[in-house]
Amino acid sequence: MNIKEEITGAINRVEDLGQMMLRNPKVAADLIPSAVKGYVLQQGKNDTIGIVSPHKTFYDWTYSNEGNPAFRELYRKAYRGQWNAEDLPWDTNVDPENMGDLAILPEKLHPMYGSKYYSKDPKHNMREMHDVYGFLLSQFLHGEQGALYAAGMTVEATPWFGAKLYGATQVVDEGRHVEVFAKYIIEKLERLYHVNDNLFVVIHALNSSPDWDIKFLGMQIMIEGLALGAFGLFYKYTKEPLLKNLLKLVISDEARHVHYGVEALRDYYTKEVSDKLRKDREDWAYEVAVLLRNRFMFYEIREKYYGDKISREEWERTIMNSEIMKEFRRSLFTRLIPNLKAIGLLTDRIRPHYEKLGVIEYETMKAADKLSLSELLAA
Ligand SMILES: [Fe+2]
């Protein structure tokens, strides 16, 4: 690891936080403690960590399930949609360095593909690709672990009894997702990477917030919106049958989770909260969208294969223009922007910021709760 470059990277991120502070000091104050732990103290690099959650657990002794009927429908749908991880064909022989008709991802999705830095040796490139999707799938796994705990927190923190019952099914779903991704990564790929620092910051921020709606906004809308896009992208490109099978099952669960988030927040943000709080949430969502957009800079791949060949700045420039990042940005925002609109957080006040990011065009697409499974699979 190059210490000078690490320090430069940390300074750049602190500058980003300064920009955030100018945009909304309250949101910056909420996110900065998590950013310091992720970017400066690098707590995501530890093997284990405890994060304190100060939310209230909301008890309801009436057990009244008369609220939003969508929660009841989702709850029943979740029962019908359960599947057993053991039923997947785990005896499939997976070759993580196959770049032919069983390739896990096509070579054109290597972040350096097409650049002058990309090796001309196909055998070497196969090894690099192995790390590229090992890194990406590891981030999926870490997001799933975050989702498991966030789902548990929403069960406690949501004020609606129907939402608590549905949330219990999401806990089971996320446990299964952690199980299948961990098994695939550890047994089939043998490439488990640590959590990326941007993802760590977002997970930390929603975990340590006292507000129940931030748990939903951060996890069900933002991280799971991104996950739906990213899983769909992998599903579209992978030719490896075990992974394709696994992703299809996971995506069918994730669609319910995002729908749950939309149902939980829609009326709350449009009818119940003050203008001031809604504006803060618009800004929180925007800042997190920027963090998630920068989530896959593949520094881990640079460190392993390119550290002595490309400066950090040049690496970032090349990645930002790579095919895989274009695909990731598109898949992230095609899911996220319509969801933010559905919950009332894409107002005229915040729209210019998304316009500047070049992603406002996605607002006319359907929100995840309105998409069929085949539409979700066609990412
Ligand atoms: Fe999940």
Ligand SMILES: [Fe+2]
């Ligand atoms: Fe989920």
